[in-house]
Amino acid sequence: MRRIVVIVAFAVVILWSHGMVAAAQTGDMLAAARSIKIYTEDFAPFNYMSDTGLTGAGTDVVREMAARLGHDGKFEVLPWKRALQIVDNEPGTAVFSMVRTSEREDEYKWVGPIIVTRGWLYKMTDSNLEIRDLSDARKVAAIGVQAGGAAERMLREQGFKNLAALYTPGNALQLLASDRIDLWEASDLVLEHQRRKFGIDRSEVEPVIGLGIYELYLAFSLQTPDFIVDQWRMVLNDLRSDGTFAEIGRKYGVSMLHEGAEVPSGEEFNLMTR
Template sequence: MTAVRFRGWLCLLLVCCLPTQLLAQPQPQPLHLYTEEYPPINFSLNGQPTGLATEMVRAIMRRTGQNAPISLVPWARGYQLALTRPNTGLFVTMRTPERERLFKWVGPLTRNVTSFYALRSSGLSIDRLEQAREADEIAVPRDWYSHQRLLAEGFSNLTPVTGPSQVVSMLKRGRVKLMVLDNLSLSALLVQGDIRAEEVQLLFTLMYSDSYIAFSAQTDAALIRLWQRELDGMKADGSFAAIYRKWLPHEPLPDRVEP
């Protein structure tokens, strides 16, 4: 028997001698992270993910010794992956009653105020949901928390689009007269959409919400505890505040994160 054949036979013998339970044991799935174009919280720069939440997530991974890829995808796709794939995280995700049992949560990262907006030149005067429900088409990002909330409120005049930048584009082109977005992303999105801030009018506020990293329900609970502990540590040692002020220098820190 040649040396090569002997080594092959020996490897086969060792595998056959392993306990059946060990051979059948599934290998843990690697961690996958997804985000979307939502400046300045998370977005792409020169093809790479960046932004406030992206820096937070990378800092947590450094502290935990992990190194998972971060993929930028349309929100609806990332949301579906986080719903169905084990060890999958999606950020940032607004934590709402409708989503509470669908995910495991690490956060909060930001506090957002979501409102109805229109161009001042439209002359619209809407200050409550009942009026908005009877208005012309309203642009919202597909499967966002705001889209889900308005559907639950009985809105049938929604125009869901791929992401927040498309919402602004539709408003600028006159495709819609109303849009629903949040305060933290509005300024960056208006710059991208070539709309001056003074051209846009806040009509009324829809909701307040906190953003989190949402992990699929099948994700190991130990990973959730580890990430939450490290995020809490960042809030205690001031590193959270440093990242937040870098990206949102004119916004107050969320409650209970001051070092």
Template sequence: MVFINILDKWLRGLATMIVGGVATCAVAGTPLTVVTEEFAPYSYVESGEVSGYSTEVVRAALARAGIDYSIQIYPWARALQMATARPNVLIYSIVRTPQRENQFQWIAAIAPRNVYLYKLAARQDIQIHALADLKPYRIAANRGDVVEEQLHQLGLTADLSAKDVFSLQKLIAGRVDLMVATELSIEGVCQRANVSCALLERGMQMPEISGYYVAASLGTPVATVQRLRQAFVQLRNSDAMRQSADKYGVTPVK
């Protein structure tokens, strides 16, 4: 009887090891498709490589988790569609909203978000002091971006583009009155559009929603998500996230 009990415990232990090993191999052996948008200094292409603060942090977490991956930059609407429709997709820097809460497996916050309205400095006829003042104006936003969602909730219609640089071009051409950007990202947008940021004037801050996150598609294995969550905790505890934030001039998450 004692021998049977010992054998039973040994077999259960062996089964647990096998299942755990299979799960580990499944995580390590399933490459993730990682998607984001052109959004300097958080994500951008430099010398053929996807770089930036968020990219650096995501790469570090994936390395700690031992997960194979490939990173691609797409227009935001396409990146969002991939992350909502396909398994094994990781998306960053995505804003966490109540509408998106059940569409993803949320992994970690990576940066705060402070967004402002921008206009041409020469357009002194545009005076915005409150959200109600936005009614008469055409406001540019990226298709699928949280700004589009926010403007819709405010009863406003957004003039949609695939990329921020197209919104800036519309602003310069007078096709829209306002666009939305962060203080950090607007510099990158101006650079890509070959436009001087001195032509722009920062206006009112948009209502805060949440910070920028990393999230996984619903079809991504739970084991993968758990390992990535642990990896991000380790990054914060090691101070690596703050060091990356300092490198790119980004405020780190607290």
């Protein structure tokens, strides 16, 4: 009988010690996930600076994820190219809101999507340009694209020589309206935000070529361990499950589709501004 008691007590000690080790490991994993440095850009309406600080649909989703992990929720706002340089080279870093493309697929570790939207080439309605397809777009003097973004990269790979890289994309619609660029690559959400900001009527701007539906993500550096990325992925799943994700979408008028949802696209190839 005493031998049985000793064996049981020993087993309890072993189980308890394993539990403590597991708890310590879990604590270490959470601490690592909380230490991630997160970067973004000032580009409305996804993530942008307002009178009250950094806001936007992407910001709200990532901030809620951070809060649930115990991360301090401090995100550094940088020009997009600079943010990418950091995340491309430093472990323990991430950036949002980034479009997931086939070219980028193996360059980052992905958590999302955090936003889903549609991209277009736009022109001013009173423009004399006749744009029926991408071959027509190749002939204009300048197409405004986000500097360092997916659209610039992919259009250059398609042989476009007439791209105007915009380092301050927040005023791109003004450039289009003043004929400083002929076409502008942007999402429907970006157009709507800038249209309201600059007092331009919706009828004054015309979408001419659809460029597809795009999913935007929180993208981690390749050097970041998978167990850290998994922690962020799990809290995003929690946001979807409890309705917080959809609630943020309604706030901004964004279609917050979930990962795995059918995203229709019949376009020639996919582009997006980031």
